[in-house]
Amino acid sequence: MELKLYNSLTRQKQLFEPIDPQRVTMYACGPTVYNYVHIGNARPAVVFDTVYRVLKSLYPNVIYARNITDIDDKIINKSIELSQDINEITEKFSQAYFDDMQALNTLTPDHIPYATDHIPEMIDMVQKLVDKGHAYAADTQIDAENGHVLFSVPSMPNYGELSKRNLDEQEAGARVEVADYKQYAGDFVLWKPSTEAEPGWESPWGRGRPGWHLECSAMIKKHLGDTIDIHAGGHDLVFPHHENEIAQSSCANDGKTLANFWMHNGFIxxxxxxxxxxxxxxxxxxxxxxxxxxxxxxxxxxxxxxxxxxxxxxxxxxxxxxxxxxxxxxxxxxxxxxxxxxxxxxxxxxxxxxxxxxxxxxxxxxxxxxxxxxxxxxxxxxxxxxxxxxxxxxxxxxxxxxxxTQARSDDQLSAEQVEQLIEARQQAKQDKDYAKADQVRQQLLDGGVILEDSREGTKWRRA
Ligand SMILES: [Zn+2]
Incomplete structure (x- = not known):
């Protein structure tokens, strides 16, 4: 029984061999909860749920984690726009996400980590990266707000392996407008300062909040380990999100590989x-x-x-x-x-x-x-x-x-109403009131319900 998966990292179909067949690990990037999700967000959830089911049919113990990003600038902006509390927004839309995913019949992952429950782990990872020379606190002389900590892309010689970008290409492709406090245009934010009005946590670099990429790296390490079997997500996440997850995790964990297999679904x-x-x-x-x-x-x-x-x-x-x-x-x-x-x-x-x-x-x-x-x-x-x-x-x-018998639109008769009408028709037939029986049948037909009489009784279905 051999499972072959296309690995985005090697760009070929490969035999899947888990690190530990007794504990297969898989992570998929989950939603940022500030809005209802669209069908493009549902695709990875359904696809990787199916991968999870296939893995479960092959291995006794599969651990699947899919996170909830509940701290992000998009959420903060939404809260300002609606003058609504951030927690109300994230609670509402994470619940909406779970409801949608249930309707799509996806299994509940083994772990659903929330970013805000992992701030100490994130700070710890940033500290490790600073200590190892892979990250730096921005120059406070230049960065008036101070408190930015950035990942130093040139400190990682093999950066860009997943998206197959090299440093020169990145420099050339970088936006013209580069924040002054960056030493190199491709450097990305690990930790950023929060104003009094914004949510923030105390850290060695002042009160602030994590960058999005950091969240996944810290949650993967905590729940699944330093190296996992499969990391999954939409194709749009390859760069920069997944590339930066690799950079953070691998540099913080002494060069260990973050994931052996990378799976990406296409666009809708x-x-x-x-x-x-x-x-x-x-x-x-x-x-x-x-x-x-x-x-x-x-x-x-x-x-x-x-x-x-x-x-x-x-x-x-x-x-x-x-x-x-x-x-x-x-x-x-x-x-x-x-x-x-x-x-x-x-x-x-x-x-x-x-x-x-x-x-x-x-x-x-x-x-x-x-x-x-x-x-x-x-x-x-x-x-x-x-x-x-x-x-x-x-x-x-x-x-x-x-x-x-499920209702196919909001204006259709409910299953209960249908059952009641069928009973009424039955009664009318018993009473030999055939005009009434036909009238009820027509009423059901107008409601989009088709009756099928047989010896065992009356079955019905929606037209
Ligand atoms: Zn992620």
Whole structure:
């Protein structure tokens, strides 16, 4: 059973071999909680949740951490803009994130560290970097506010390994406007001063707060160790965020490698265009969930390979919904069974080949169709195999009846109302009041509910 993953660090597919098979470690950069997340933020959460599920099927103990960035200039600015307390903002949007992620059926990571709970660890790391000559406190003569501590990029000869940038390129590419207190244009902030109005913590360099990159480095060290098996995140984080995480961690930890494998997911475009502020085309998960079941979003995300760019559109969502209807339709009425993962089956083999979810999903479809056509023991065996694949993909986790009876828009009848109307129709039929029975049937039809009478009783589904 060999898992191969594309490693962004070496830019090739490699055999995954954990440092300790009894304790496999994985970290994914989580959200900065000042807003509802958009579908581009949901992609890494779903993709790396699937990686987590694959790892769990291979190793007895997988430890997955995904952080919450709850101190950041974006959060401070939002708090000023809304004149609202920072804690209220971060609490509200971290909860919103958890709710969204639950709707997308992602498993809860083993650790969800909050940046503000790790300030001593961050200060400790900055101190180590200063002591080892990899960081410096900015010249207070130049830096009027004082209290900046910067990472010295030239102090690390192999800086830029992940993004494959060398120092000269960086100097040439650096913005013209470089803060005076930087010794070198590429140097980045580890610690920055806070004004009285801003949140801050006492440190050897005055009252201040951590830089974003530092947060992840400190939390990884605390919860997972100096070197981890997999570090994951969106492709947009390769530079500078991940590059700087590597620099901080490796220099603070005596040159140790931060992560053996780096996994990055591709971008999501909307109707063929990049998501951007100027186009105003962000699709918030929270909004999409008003229109679509979370499983539809999950299905859409997994229908593309995680490294490819994905184009998101209404058509794609609608067709994913129809496909899920077919899948649930195939297994409707089939007795629930225990999952049995077929480790030599095509779906699992595809997942072991750099998490090829599109192939696994097509296998899921083939199996569901086969379940539908089979009967008896053969059907049970196929259903077990199907469940094995479905569990790893985090799909088909609902009872089909529940799937078909969930409300598809806010103005539809609730399941309870539907049940009541069906009962009323039943009663009318018993009373031989056929006009009334037909009238109720029509009322249900107008509410988008289709009745299917059979010998076992009346089943219903949403149109
Ligand atoms: Zn990070």
């Amino acid at each position: 475009n909307i109707d063929g265009e990049k998501m951007s502020k100027s186009l105003g085309n962000f699709r918030l998960v929270n909004d999409l969930l008003q229109q679509y079941p979370g499983e539809v979003l999950r299905y859409v995300i997994l229908s593309a390979h995680y490294r490819s760019e994905q184009n998101f559109s209404k058509d794609l969502l609608d067709s994913a919904w129809r496909t899920l209807d077919s899948l649930y339709g195939f297994i409707r009425g089939v007795k629930p069974v225990e999952a049995q993962l077929n480790r030599s089956g095509d779906a699992f083999k595809a997942l072991l080949d750099d998490i090829s979810t599109p192939v696994a999903i097509s296998e899921l479809y083939r199996l569901a169709k086969a379940v539908n056509q089979a009967s008896g023991d053969q059907q049970t065996a196929l259903m077990q195999e199907l469940k094995g694949v479905a569990d790893i993909l985090g799909l088909l986790q609902q009872d089909p009846e529940q799937w078909f």
